[in-house]
Amino acid sequence: MNKDNKTPCHDCQRRAAQRRTVLKTVLGLGVSLPFFDVVKAAAKDPAATPPTVGDQFVFVLGDKKGEVIKVEDLAVGGPQQLAYPMEPTGGVVRDGSRLNQVLLIRFDPAQLTPEAKANSGEGVVAYSAICTHQGCDVSQWKTDTNTLLCVCHGSEYDPKDRAKVTFGPAPRRLAMLPVKVEAGVVMVASAFKGKPGFMDL
Amino acid sequence: MKTMKGLPICAALLGGLLPIAAAYGAGYTAVTAARLTNPEPENWLMTRGNYQGWSYSPLDQINAGNVKKLVPVWAYSTGVNSGHQSPPIVNNGVMFVSTPSAQVIALDAKTGTPLWRYKRELPDDFSALHNTNRGVALYGDKVYVMGLEPVLVALDAKTGKVVWEATLEDYHQGYYSTMAPLIVKGKVMAGVSGGEFGVRGFVAAFDAETGSPVWKTYTVPAPGEPGSNTWETPDTWKRGGASTWMTGNYDPDTNLTFWGTGNASPWFGDQRPGDNLYTSSTVAIDPDTGAIKSHFQYHWNDSWDWDEMNAPMVVDYKKDGKTVKGLLKPARNGYLYWLSRSSDGIGFVGATNYVKQDVFKSIDPKTGRPTYNEDKKPGTGKKASFCPSLWGGKDWPFEAYNPKTGMVYIPANENHCGFLEGKVQEYVAGKWWTGVDIPDIGFTVAKDAKFFGDIQAWDVSGGKKVWDYKFEKSMAWGPILTTGGGLVFTGGTNDRKFRAFDASTGKLLWQVATNSGVTAPPSSFSVDGKQYVAVVSGWGVDPAFQQGLLHNLIPSWDAAVPEGGVIWVFALSE
Numbered sequence: 001m002n003k004d005n006k007t008p009c010h011d012c013q014r015r016a017a018q019r020r021t022v023l024k025t026v027l028g029l030g031v032s033l034p035f036f037d038v039v040k041a042a043a044k045d046p047a048a049t050p051p052t053v054g055d056q057f058v059f060v061l062g063d064k065k066g067e068v069i070k071v072e073d074l075a076v077g078g079p080q081q082l083a084y085p086m087e088p089t090g091g092v093v094r095d096g097s098r099l100n101q102v103l104l105i106r107f108d109p110a111q112l113t114p115e116a117k118a119n120s121g122e123g124v125v126a127y128s129a130i131c132t133h134q135g136c137d138v139s140q141w142k143t144d145t146n147t148l149l150c151v152c153h154g155s156e157y158d159p160k161d162r163a164k165v166t167f168g169p170a171p172r173r174l175a176m177l178p179v180k181v182e183a184g185v186v187m188v189a190s191a192f193k194g195k196p197g198f199m200d201l
Numbered sequence: 202m203k204t205m206k207g208l209p210i211c212a213a214l215l216g217g218l219l220p221i222a223a224a225y226g227a228g229y230t231a232v233t234a235a236r237l238t239n240p241e242p243e244n245w246l247m248t249r250g251n252y253q254g255w256s257y258s259p260l261d262q263i264n265a266g267n268v269k270k271l272v273p274v275w276a277y278s279t280g281v282n283s284g285h286q287s288p289p290i291v292n293n294g295v296m297f298v299s300t301p302s303a304q305v306i307a308l309d310a311k312t313g314t315p316l317w318r319y320k321r322e323l324p325d326d327f328s329a330l331h332n333t334n335r336g337v338a339l340y341g342d343k344v345y346v347m348g349l350e351p352v353l354v355a356l357d358a359k360t361g362k363v364v365w366e367a368t369l370e371d372y373h374q375g376y377y378s379t380m381a382p383l384i385v386k387g388k389v390m391a392g393v394s395g396g397e398f399g400v401r402g403f404v405a406a407f408d409a410e411t412g413s414p415v416w417k418t419y420t421v422p423a424p425g426e427p428g429s430n431t432w433e434t435p436d437t438w439k440r441g442g443a444s445t446w447m448t449g450n451y452d453p454d455t456n457l458t459f460w461g462t463g464n465a466s467p468w469f470g471d472q473r474p475g476d477n478l479y480t481s482s483t484v485a486i487d488p489d490t491g492a493i494k495s496h497f498q499y500h501w502n503d504s505w506d507w508d509e510m511n512a513p514m515v516v517d518y519k520k521d522g523k524t525v526k527g528l529l530k531p532a533r534n535g536y537l538y539w540l541s542r543s544s545d546g547i548g549f550v551g552a553t554n555y556v557k558q559d560v561f562k563s564i565d566p567k568t569g570r571p572t573y574n575e576d577k578k579p580g581t582g583k584k585a586s587f588c589p590s591l592w593g594g595k596d597w598p599f600e601a602y603n604p605k606t607g608m609v610y611i612p613a614n615e616n617h618c619g620f621l622e623g624k625v626q627e628y629v630a631g632k633w634w635t636g637v638d639i640p641d642i643g644f645t646v647a648k649d650a651k652f653f654g655d656i657q658a659w660d661v662s663g664g665k666k667v668w669d670y671k672f673e674k675s676m677a678w679g680p681i682l683t684t685g686g687g688l689v690f691t692g693g694t695n696d697r698k699f700r701a702f703d704a705s706t707g708k709l710l711w712q713v714a715t716n717s718g719v720t721a722p723p724s725s726f727s728v729d730g731k732q733y734v735a736v737v738s739g740w741g742v743d744p745a746f747q748q749g750l751l752h753n754l755i756p757s758w759d760a761a762v763p764e765g766g767v768i769w770v771f772a773l774s775e
Contacts, residue, residue: 098326136330151397151639153745153746168749
């Protein structure tokens with residue numbers, strides 16, 4: 001006989017308590033909501049909330065760390081710039097989850113494939129910075145092939161072609177984050193296309 | 202350090218996941234301190250078979266005369282891809298195998314019938330450079346495995362149910378773990394990976410019964426502690442590396458555990474002036490208190506990413522007609538070291554290179570400290586080439602010692618070199634922080650090389666190489682098992698083969714192509730008087746990455762080896 005014995009969650013006591021509180025509230029109001037949506041809503045922390053339409057981006061590294069990223073900050077042709085989304089009115093940087101880390105990269109729009117172009121703004125494309133292989137940072141740049149490179153196992157992605165895998169063990173493309181540009185500032189245009197992160201075995 | 206308790210309640214809350222009572226439930230044999238000190242020949246109770254780290258089975262039913270009759274008796278697919286590096290651990294007919302991402306599978310060792318399976322769920326924002334796992338440890342009625350994040354998990358050996366968990370460190374800081382724990386006198390010891398992410402290494406001990414933390418010893422000293430003067434620039438010690446990513450060995454005579462430490466961090470020595478203790482060293486730690494009793498550093502101010510993470514084997518040998526209570530270590534830096542051990546310290550006896558190494562100009566005959574050819578030492582803005590490459594004369598795959606032949610068997614790699622040029626990288630917690638971008642890590646092979654992988658046999662007392670077996674078209678990534686039947690077993694090649702050699706002569710006696718490449722340690726055990734040899738085949742992580750690079754350099758080599766884990770168990774045909 002073979003039983004899969006999943007590990008209990010790390011903070012499941014806290015989560016269970018949270019669930020109970022939420023359920024009580026919901027039952028008290030007589031509102032019927034799907035259970036998992038309730039849990040998700042209750043856990044919402046603006047810093048951990050996924051990129052949201054209208055979010056701007058801030059630098060993760062370097063002298064401009066924390067500053068809003070403008071189109072002119074991005075060199076045409078790469079390399080990528082690591083960024084976190086920022087909720088613009090309250091200024092909350094969404095760095096509460098690594099899965100919110102994205103990379104911005106700018107090209108001549110004519111170089112982008114149609115799908116990449118459709119989700120770009122003034123030649124700027126944005127992708128999840130989390131490798132689809134084992135979840136490491138896609139933080140490096142290969143100048144000879146113009147590809148995004150993962151630090152762990154060398155997977156490479158073509159940013160001009162919707163982050164298609166061009167080398168290495170990654171099983172699928174990076175999730176794309178559609179962006180637009182307003183007054184020279186790069187902003188989120190819609191939610192991730194695809195799921196950021198990797199599928200554990 | 203936090204200890205997480207109360208998880209059995211969580212499991213009950215989740216419901217439906219409780220394991221079944223396995224058929225052997227009442228019959229499981231508890232593992233005691235005495236059994237770990239003197240393991241029975243029929244069992245394989247720990248990663249390397251014994252505390253001394255010999256990777257040796259005294260069993261001799263399978264021998265040089267009959268090994269040709271070896272056939273598979275059962276196989277089991279783990280359902281997991283990537284690099285499998287875990288030995289089948291066997292306790293009186295029950296086998297435990299861990300997989301990448303810290304799953305544990307328990308099976309009937311004779312029939313392959315699965316008994317239970319444990320799956321670990323990783324946090325969704327977790328990542329690690331290596332997702333492998335190098336095996337479970339046994340004590341009492343529990344099985345211990347390191348979760349990647351890094352969390353030490355105690356499972357009920359009969360059911361696979363979680364008994365307790367203990368978090369070693371915060372993975373957001375770049376810490377993770379892939380090692381098999383070491384258990385001495387009721388304490389479970391474990392270390393961490395993360396030398397490419399600016400961690401500060403340590404070994405931590407927990408009570409085997411409860412998971413309560415007992416001690417935690419850093420392998421980079423803080424200011425004021427012995428060795429702190431080897432970090433000459435303030436604060437460099439805080440992210441100094443010396444990760445502890447392989448299991449330690451233990452010498453019951455001196456009551457010392459020996460741990461290997463990894464590279465200094467970042468990779469370029471000029472960014473952290475000083476010898477940088479205890480990086481690239483062996484550290485002797487008292488298992489009762491966690492106190493560091495002595496150390497030996499193989500190369501100071503490491504600048505080549507030559508981790509010395511493997512603990513030396515505890516082996517006595519002859520030197521000038523006298524028996525030396527010794528330690529033996531084929532180092533990643535390409536030298537084979539003979540050391541002495543006592544409660545007073547670790548002494549240097551001798552060293553000789555077992556692969557081409559062009560960095561050391563000399564080694565002090567009294568202290569073992571090398572002098573360097575500075576042209577071969579990369580630095581910040583200073584490009585340098587060096588041999589062997591950062592994967593070393595050998596990487597983590599275990600060597601083995603056979604007391605019958607008096608030889609140590611080394612899975613060596615020859616004819617590869619590297620080059621590096623450092624830069625200052627901004628430190629961000631949990632991010633790559635070596636001082637070099639991946640595309641700039643240089644790897645070369647000698648174009649006219651006749652071979653790469655090289656299984657070498659050395660006489661530990663004579664200090665000479667006795668035989669070697671060369672692989673013309675593959676590196677050697679296979680840990681080694683040697684047996685009382687006069688055999689050496691290993692895989693490790695890109696042709697998926699698992700082989701048996703005559704331990705005395707190096708003659709290839711038997712081989713079989715498996716499903717994937719074998720990078721896991723073989724083990725041997727017996728049930729009902731019949732000897733078995735077991736190994737997991739499952740290629741991935743560094744050998745896979747390196748194979749891709751080799752394909753670019755030598756296009757006739759395949760770019761990839763098929764992945765997927767399978768446990769293979771062999772015995773003599775009837």
